[in-house]
Amino acid sequence: MTFVSDRMRVIKASCVLSVHDTFTVIRPAVWVFLMVVPSLFSMFFFYMIAGYATGDPDYQDFVVIGNAVQAIGMTTIYSVASIPGDQKHIGTMGSIYMSPSGLFSIFLGMSLFSILAGFISVAVSLVFAAFVFGVSMASMNVISVAVVILLTAISVGGISMIIGSVGLYLRTSAILANVFTYLGLILCGVNFPVTDLPGWAQKIAHCHPLTHAVEATRGAVGGSTVTDLADPILMMILLGIIFAVGSVLTFRFFEKLSRKKGRLDVF
Amino acid sequence: MNVKAITAAFRQQGTQFLADPQWIIPSIIAPFMFTVVALYMYSGAGELDSPIVLTAVLGGGVLGMWGNMLFSSGFTITYDRYNGTMEPIMLTPTHLIDVIAGRSVWNVFIGMINAVLVFISAQLIFGVGVSVADPLLFFPMLLMTLFSLASIGLMLAALFVLTRASYVITTILEFPIYVFSGALFPITALPEALRPISYIFAPTWGVDALKTAAISGYNTPMASFGIWFDVLMMFLLIAVYIIASYFLFMRIERNIRESGTLARY
Amino acid sequence: MSGEHEYPVVAEGLRKTFRHTRRSGLPDKLAVDGVSFNVRKGEIFGLLGPNGAGKTTTIKMLSTLLIPDEGSVRILGMDGIKDVKNVRQRINLVSGGERGLYYRLTGRQNLRFFANLYDIAKVGQEALIDKLLDIVGLTEAADIKVEDYSRGMKQRMHIARALVNDPEILYLDEPTIGLDPEIARDVRSLIRKLAGSGKTILLTTHYMFEAEELCDRIMIISKGRSVGYGTVAELKKMVPDTNIIEVVTNDDPHDTVAKLSSEHFIQHVNTERIAGRHCTRIQLKDRTDLLSYLDTVFSKYGIRKIGYDEPTLEDIYISLVGGEGQEDGGHHR
Structure with missing residues (x-):
C-alpha cells in the first residue's frame, strides 16, 4: 500500500501548499470576502434584471439560486483550470517536475483545495440567497442540498482539471480558463432556462455538470429529496466519473506532449 | 503633463498588445457574457422589441470598455512589478502617472473592440440592430465616455500600485459598475438608498448620454436634466478622478522611495 | 554646471x-x-x-x-x-x-x-x-x-x-x-x-x-x-606582506587545514586544487614568523613550494569582512 500512501502524502502536501500560497498573498478574511463578493454582486445584478424584465418574484428566486451555484465558477472552475498555467508562470513547474512525485498527484492536491473552496462558496451564497434576497428556504431539504453541492464541487472540479491539463501545453491557458468559467453563465440555466438556447447549445449544456447542479439545487431548495433528484444527481455522478477519467487521460497526453516539445516551462 | 511620455506609453502598450492580442479575452469575457445573458433574459420576458433591449446593448458596450480598462489598468502595474520594469521607469524623470495615463488611453481604445463585439452579437443572436438617432451627438459622447473610463483607470491603477493584491481590487470593482452604472437596467430600478453610488461613477453619466443620443424619445430622470447635464457631470467627475490620481501617484512615488518596496513582487 | x-x-x-x-x-x-x-x-x-x-x-x-x-x-x-x-x-x-x-x-x-x-x-x-x-x-x-x-x-x-x-x-x-x-x-x-x-x-x-x-x-x-x-x-597596505603564507603540496592537506583554522593566530585559511596540486593560503593575525612551523606541519603532504606572498584583494577582503561571503569570490574568471 505504500504506492497509495505515498501518493496521498503528495496530494496532501500539495493541498497544504496551495492553502499557504493563497494566504500569503491575501489574508484569510479577505479571501473569504473575495470569494463571496463577486457572487453576491452577480446575484444582485441578475436579480435586478429579472425583476426589471418581468417583475416576477419567482423568476427572481430562480435567478438567485442559479447564481448561488454559479459562485463555484471563480472558486473552483477558474482556479483549478489555471493551476498548471500558474505554476508555469511562477516558474516552479520545472522543479515540481523534477521531483519523483507524479505531476498529476500534485495537480490533484492543489485542486482539492479549490474544490473545497467551491463547496464553501456555494453554501455561503445560499445563505445570502435566503437572508439578502429573501428566497424562501422553508421547505428546503438540507440533506439533498448538501449532497448536491458536494457533487457539484467534485464534478465541476473534474471538468476544470481537463481544462487545466491543456495549460501544461498552451501558454494561453488563463484565457481558456476564463472563457470556460463564464460560459457556465450562458449555458447552464443559471439565469434563464436551458430550453431558451438553440438546440445545439442545449446538447452541450447537458454535458456540463453545472447544468445539472443548478437544476438539482433548485429542486433541493424547493424540498425535493435525494430520490426525487435521482436524474440530475446520477447525471452529475456519471459526468463526474467521465471527467475524472478524462482528466487523467488528457493530463497524461499533454504532459507527454509538453515533455516532447519542451514546453513545461514555456508561458 | 508630459505628452511625449504619454504618447510613448500609449505606443508601448499598443505594441505589446499587438504582439499577443489574445490577452484581451480575459478582460472582455465577463462583460460580454453578462450582456448576452441580460439580453436572453429580456428576450425570454418578451421584451425584445422594446427600447429596453437597445439600451441594454448600448450599456453592454460601455461595460465591455470598462472591463478591458479595469483589467488592463490592474494588470499594467502588476506586469511592471513582475517584469522588473518598474525600477527603470522610476529612474527616468518622467512621472509614473504619465506612463499609466498613456496606457489607460490605449486600453479604453481597445475596449471599443469589445463594444463592437457586443453590438455584433446582439445583431446575430437576437436580431437587435444598433441604430443611432443622432450620430453627431453620439460620437462626441462616446469619446467623452471613453475618456471618463480612462480617468477612472488612472485612479485605479494608482490604487493597484499601493497593494500587492491588485487582483482583489479588480474583482471587487468589476461588478459595482455593472450594477450601478445603469448599463443593463436603469438606475431607477435600484433601491433609492443605493442610487447616490451611481452618481459618483462617471460611466453612469456616459451611459445616459449615449442612450439619449442614440434613442429618440429616451427619457430617464437623469436625462430629464438634458444631455448637457450628463456632459457637465462627466467633466466634473473626470476632473475629480484626475486630481485624485495625481495626489495618489505623488504619494506612491514617495512611498516607493521611502520603503523601497518598489522592486518586490 | x-x-x-x-x-x-x-x-x-x-x-x-x-x-x-x-x-x-x-x-x-x-x-x-x-x-x-x-x-x-x-x-x-x-x-x-x-x-x-x-x-x-x-x-x-x-x-x-x-x-x-x-x-x-x-x-x-x-x-x-x-x-x-x-x-x-x-x-x-x-x-x-x-x-x-x-x-x-x-x-x-x-x-x-x-x-x-x-x-x-x-x-x-x-x-x-x-x-x-x-x-x-x-x-x-x-x-x-x-x-x-x-x-x-x-x-x-x-x-x-x-x-x-x-x-x-x-x-x-x-x-x-x-x-x-x-x-x-x-x-x-x-x-x-x-x-x-x-x-x-x-x-x-x-x-x-x-x-x-x-x-x-x-x-x-x-x-x-x-x-x-x-x-x-x-x-x-592594510595587510602586511608577511601575513600571507602560501603552501603548495602534492597531497590534500585537508586535516591540517581544518585544525589550523581554529588556531588563535590564524585569521583565515583555505585550500584549493590548482593543476593537480593543492594550494593552501594562510592569513595570519599578527606578524609572527611561523614559516618554519608551517613547514613542519605541511611536510607530510609533500611541499612543492612555501613562502610569503603579496596580499591579493581577496586576502584583504577576508581580513576585513571575515570569512563570510567569499565562497565564490575570485574563481569566476
Missing part, C-alpha cells in the same frame, strides 16, 4: 532601515549604517561586499530610488534626494538579472520607449538608438523580441537602456552576476570603454577579481558599514 565637479557623487552618513510590516513577523533590518564616500569624476568606483552587506541599498539611495533615513547625497552638485527630476536626467542605473525589460517588445522598441521617457528629441532618436545598439553589440538583434534574447544579450540591452540619456554618472549593480565567463568579460570591457569615454561609474560586485580589475577605488562594506576605503594599493 556642465559636470565640472571633482566629486560628482558625494554620500555622507547614509543610513537606511527597512521596516517590515507587522504581519510579516520579520524584525526591522538596518541595511546601511552610516556610509560616507565620494566618487571622482571619470573613475570607476567599486562597492564591494558580501550578499546583504547593503550594496544595493546604497546604490539605490544614490540613484534617487530610495530616500535615506539619515545622511545626504550630492549628485553633480545637486541634492540627490530632493532635486530628483534634474538628477534623473543625468544619471542611470543598470541592475543585474533577467528582469527589467519588456520582453514582448523588441530591443529597439524598448529603447525607443525609454528614450521618450527621457524626453529625447524625436529628431535623432533613431540615430541614437542605432548608436547605442552598436555600442553594446546588439545591432543585429535590434528587431528581435527581448524574450528571445540570451542572458548576456539581455544584460547588454540593460546597459544600452541605461545609456539612453547619455548619463554622466552610471551605476551598475552586480553587472556580471550570473553571466558566462566570456560574456562577463565582454561586459567588463564595455564598462572600461564607458569609463574611458568620460563617464563616472559606480559599480557593486562581490567578485574580488572584478573589483581589482576594473576599479580605481573601492569601498568594502560589511553589514551596512564601511570597513575599507581607498585604491587597491592603499587597501593592500
Whole structure:
C-alpha cells in the first residue's frame, strides 16, 4: 500500500501548499470576502434584471439560486483550470517536475483545495440567497442540498482539471480558463432556462455538470429529496466519473506532449 | 503633463498588445457574457422589441470598455512589478502617472473592440440592430465616455500600485459598475438608498448620454436634466478622478522611495 | 554646471532601515549604517561586499530610488534626494538579472520607449538608438523580441537602456552576476570603454577579481558599514606582506587545514586544487614568523613550494569582512 500512501502524502502536501500560497498573498478574511463578493454582486445584478424584465418574484428566486451555484465558477472552475498555467508562470513547474512525485498527484492536491473552496462558496451564497434576497428556504431539504453541492464541487472540479491539463501545453491557458468559467453563465440555466438556447447549445449544456447542479439545487431548495433528484444527481455522478477519467487521460497526453516539445516551462 | 511620455506609453502598450492580442479575452469575457445573458433574459420576458433591449446593448458596450480598462489598468502595474520594469521607469524623470495615463488611453481604445463585439452579437443572436438617432451627438459622447473610463483607470491603477493584491481590487470593482452604472437596467430600478453610488461613477453619466443620443424619445430622470447635464457631470467627475490620481501617484512615488518596496513582487 | 565637479557623487552618513510590516513577523533590518564616500569624476568606483552587506541599498539611495533615513547625497552638485527630476536626467542605473525589460517588445522598441521617457528629441532618436545598439553589440538583434534574447544579450540591452540619456554618472549593480565567463568579460570591457569615454561609474560586485580589475577605488562594506576605503594599493597596505603564507603540496592537506583554522593566530585559511596540486593560503593575525612551523606541519603532504606572498584583494577582503561571503569570490574568471 505504500504506492497509495505515498501518493496521498503528495496530494496532501500539495493541498497544504496551495492553502499557504493563497494566504500569503491575501489574508484569510479577505479571501473569504473575495470569494463571496463577486457572487453576491452577480446575484444582485441578475436579480435586478429579472425583476426589471418581468417583475416576477419567482423568476427572481430562480435567478438567485442559479447564481448561488454559479459562485463555484471563480472558486473552483477558474482556479483549478489555471493551476498548471500558474505554476508555469511562477516558474516552479520545472522543479515540481523534477521531483519523483507524479505531476498529476500534485495537480490533484492543489485542486482539492479549490474544490473545497467551491463547496464553501456555494453554501455561503445560499445563505445570502435566503437572508439578502429573501428566497424562501422553508421547505428546503438540507440533506439533498448538501449532497448536491458536494457533487457539484467534485464534478465541476473534474471538468476544470481537463481544462487545466491543456495549460501544461498552451501558454494561453488563463484565457481558456476564463472563457470556460463564464460560459457556465450562458449555458447552464443559471439565469434563464436551458430550453431558451438553440438546440445545439442545449446538447452541450447537458454535458456540463453545472447544468445539472443548478437544476438539482433548485429542486433541493424547493424540498425535493435525494430520490426525487435521482436524474440530475446520477447525471452529475456519471459526468463526474467521465471527467475524472478524462482528466487523467488528457493530463497524461499533454504532459507527454509538453515533455516532447519542451514546453513545461514555456508561458 | 508630459505628452511625449504619454504618447510613448500609449505606443508601448499598443505594441505589446499587438504582439499577443489574445490577452484581451480575459478582460472582455465577463462583460460580454453578462450582456448576452441580460439580453436572453429580456428576450425570454418578451421584451425584445422594446427600447429596453437597445439600451441594454448600448450599456453592454460601455461595460465591455470598462472591463478591458479595469483589467488592463490592474494588470499594467502588476506586469511592471513582475517584469522588473518598474525600477527603470522610476529612474527616468518622467512621472509614473504619465506612463499609466498613456496606457489607460490605449486600453479604453481597445475596449471599443469589445463594444463592437457586443453590438455584433446582439445583431446575430437576437436580431437587435444598433441604430443611432443622432450620430453627431453620439460620437462626441462616446469619446467623452471613453475618456471618463480612462480617468477612472488612472485612479485605479494608482490604487493597484499601493497593494500587492491588485487582483482583489479588480474583482471587487468589476461588478459595482455593472450594477450601478445603469448599463443593463436603469438606475431607477435600484433601491433609492443605493442610487447616490451611481452618481459618483462617471460611466453612469456616459451611459445616459449615449442612450439619449442614440434613442429618440429616451427619457430617464437623469436625462430629464438634458444631455448637457450628463456632459457637465462627466467633466466634473473626470476632473475629480484626475486630481485624485495625481495626489495618489505623488504619494506612491514617495512611498516607493521611502520603503523601497518598489522592486518586490 | 556642465559636470565640472571633482566629486560628482558625494554620500555622507547614509543610513537606511527597512521596516517590515507587522504581519510579516520579520524584525526591522538596518541595511546601511552610516556610509560616507565620494566618487571622482571619470573613475570607476567599486562597492564591494558580501550578499546583504547593503550594496544595493546604497546604490539605490544614490540613484534617487530610495530616500535615506539619515545622511545626504550630492549628485553633480545637486541634492540627490530632493532635486530628483534634474538628477534623473543625468544619471542611470543598470541592475543585474533577467528582469527589467519588456520582453514582448523588441530591443529597439524598448529603447525607443525609454528614450521618450527621457524626453529625447524625436529628431535623432533613431540615430541614437542605432548608436547605442552598436555600442553594446546588439545591432543585429535590434528587431528581435527581448524574450528571445540570451542572458548576456539581455544584460547588454540593460546597459544600452541605461545609456539612453547619455548619463554622466552610471551605476551598475552586480553587472556580471550570473553571466558566462566570456560574456562577463565582454561586459567588463564595455564598462572600461564607458569609463574611458568620460563617464563616472559606480559599480557593486562581490567578485574580488572584478573589483581589482576594473576599479580605481573601492569601498568594502560589511553589514551596512564601511570597513575599507581607498585604491587597491592603499587597501593592500592594510595587510602586511608577511601575513600571507602560501603552501603548495602534492597531497590534500585537508586535516591540517581544518585544525589550523581554529588556531588563535590564524585569521583565515583555505585550500584549493590548482593543476593537480593543492594550494593552501594562510592569513595570519599578527606578524609572527611561523614559516618554519608551517613547514613542519605541511611536510607530510609533500611541499612543492612555501613562502610569503603579496596580499591579493581577496586576502584583504577576508581580513576585513571575515570569512563570510567569499565562497565564490575570485574563481569566476
